[in-house]
Amino acid sequence: MLNLANTNHTKKIHDAASDMVAYGQAFYAKGWNLATSSNYSAVVSEEPLQVLMTASGKHKGELTTSDFVLVDESLKVVEPDGKPSTTNLKPSAEAALHLAIARRAGVGAVLHTHSIWSTILSERYFADKAVTLSGYEMLKALAGIKTHETTVRIAILENSQDMDEVAEIVNAKIDSGEIEHGFLLKGHGLYTWAASLAAARNQVEALEFLFEVVGRSGGS
Numbered sequence: 022m023l024n025l026a027n028t029n030h031t032k033k034i035h036d037a038a039s040d041m042v043a044y045g046q047a048f049y050a051k052g053w054n055l056a057t058s059s060n061y062s063a064v065v066s067e068e069p070l071q072v073l074m075t076a077s078g079k080h081k082g083e084l085t086t087s088d089f090v091l092v093d094e095s096l097k098v099v100e101p102d103g104k105p106s107t108t109n110l111k112p113s114a115e116a117a118l119h120l121a122i123a124r125r126a127g128v129g130a131v132l133h134t135h136s137i138w139s140t141i142l143s144e145r146y147f148a149d150k151a152v153t154l155s156g157y158e159m160l161k162a163l164a165g166i167k168t169h170e171t172t173v174r175i176a177i178l179e180n181s182q183d184m185d186e187v188a189e190i191v192n193a194k195i196d197s198g199e200i201e202h203g204f205l206l207k208g209h210g211l212y213t214w215a216a217s218l219a220a221a222r223n224q225v226e227a228l229e230f231l232f233e234v235v236g237r238s239g240g241s
């Protein structure tokens with residue numbers, strides 16, 4: 022059991038916030054999270070579960086380390102010591118989906134973007150239920166992939182405002198292997214996750230690159 026009051030825990034929260042501030046600026050510069058769209062989360066404690074998330078309504082290109090909320094396993098906003106927080110900040114509307122993924126073994130961070138190419142492809146390939154990425158060297162940036170001679174299908178799900186319902190579908194599809202590195206919500210954007218924030222950031226960059234390649238070229 023982690024001592025939530027210790028300084029290592031506080032430092033971990035601050036470092037995760039700093040990383041997500043930097044990613045917000047970088048992704049904004051790429052046009053992947055304009056205005057207040059998108060959200061990011063990082064697991065800062067596994068037992069008990071605590072997840073640091075971007076607060077609702079924040080512009081992702083202008084985040085500061087104060088623009089985050091810490092939630093527990095039931096999505097309650099807490100202080101680092103686990104006590105209820107008095108902050109006015111709220112988790113984003115998509116927090117339940119982040120938490121559902123963050124709860125899974127081996128997930129250290131979940132990143133969500135609203136890019137132009139992910140939005141276009143999620144509609145163009147919706148009838149196929151996935152965007153197929155095949156034969157690209159950039160696929161090696163995804164966790165567990167060692168060669169370009171592979172095919173990755175990024176599932177496309179119907180968009181919804183009921184994130185509990187989406188979370189249930191996502192968990193079932195991860196369990197069945199239909200979703201591995203991430204998924205697209207139709208007309209909405211990308212969700213991807215990895216063992217660490219840096220690894221999840223790399224996957225966002227790789228997948229957004231691949232979506233743009235497929236989008237511009239018409240497919241692999």
Ligand SMILES: [Zn+2]
Nearest residue numbers: 059115133210
């Ligand atoms: Zn979104």
